[in-house]
Amino acid sequence: MSAAKPPRILIIAGSDSSGGAGIQADIKTVTALGAYAMTAITAVTAQDTMGVHAVHLLPPELVRAQIIACLNDIGADVIKIGMLGSADICEAVAGELEAHARAIPLVIDPVMASTSGTKLLDDDTLTMTKSRLFPLATLVTLNIPEAEILSGVSICSEDELIEAVRRLGLIRAKAILIKGGHATWKAAEVVDSLFEVDSDESFYFESPRVDTKNTHGTGCTLATAIAVGLAQGLSLSDAVERAHHFVHEAIRTAPGFGSGQGPLNHMHAVRSI
DSSP: OOOOOOOOOEEEEEEETTTTSSHHHHHHHHHHTTTTTEEEEEEEEEEEEEEEEEEOOOOHHHHHHHHHHHHTTTTOOOEEEOOOSSHHOOOOOHHHHHHHTTTSOOOOEEBBBOOOOOOOOOHHHHHHIIIIIIIGSSEEEEOOOHHHHHOOOOOOOOOHHHHHHHHGGOOOOEEEOOOOOTOOOOOOOOEEEEEETTTTTEEEEEEEEEOOOOOTHHHHHHHHHHHHEEEEEEEEHHHHHHHHHHHHHHHHTOOOOSSSOOOOOTTTTTTTO
């Protein structure tokens, strides 16, 4: 009897030469959690734990061709979108997903800036992402600075977070996850907050805050881990819960590489680095 085929995850995102974020972190996460990773690379970056030093965007038609090749042959159970890089790439991606992938669950981590602060999403790309991609999304994951930009609310308390989420309902995604790593009012723990727009339900996932600088790629890793959970048949809340704890452990056991914000231990569930 042949082994069951693993679920298929198509990742549309940029490459991180240091291996801590982007496509490299996504592939590690998918593999560690027992799924099959495919990629449509949008950009090649030169980066390390200190920051992003150079970005080269790929032609939109090449991004489109990668998506078509993956969907037409192997297929996908869930699609995850990370860094897009330009409005033209966003338009190419949105066109393919609208035409050929409306029935496939979609997780979007818009990657508006790198952990080191480099801006990775310009205003035109953000506008198109909101109008074309967010309405297709099963889940949009946002850190607090991103939620502030999109909602126009300065988030410094739980009440302001709720107000921001109320306004974010206008982005038309089915659910929104606000990541708690930047929550200044939560010193001892990290709380990721999941809001399901249609059902008006909310879920909170808490873990002790780890005192570390090794957080490079946490957003990519979390969104991809959620995508794998959905592909494996978990409910959205269960997928987020498992991903939350996966990332916490990856941060806690981070190998400490580099002079800046180091990468996570994506393979902690498989072996220690």
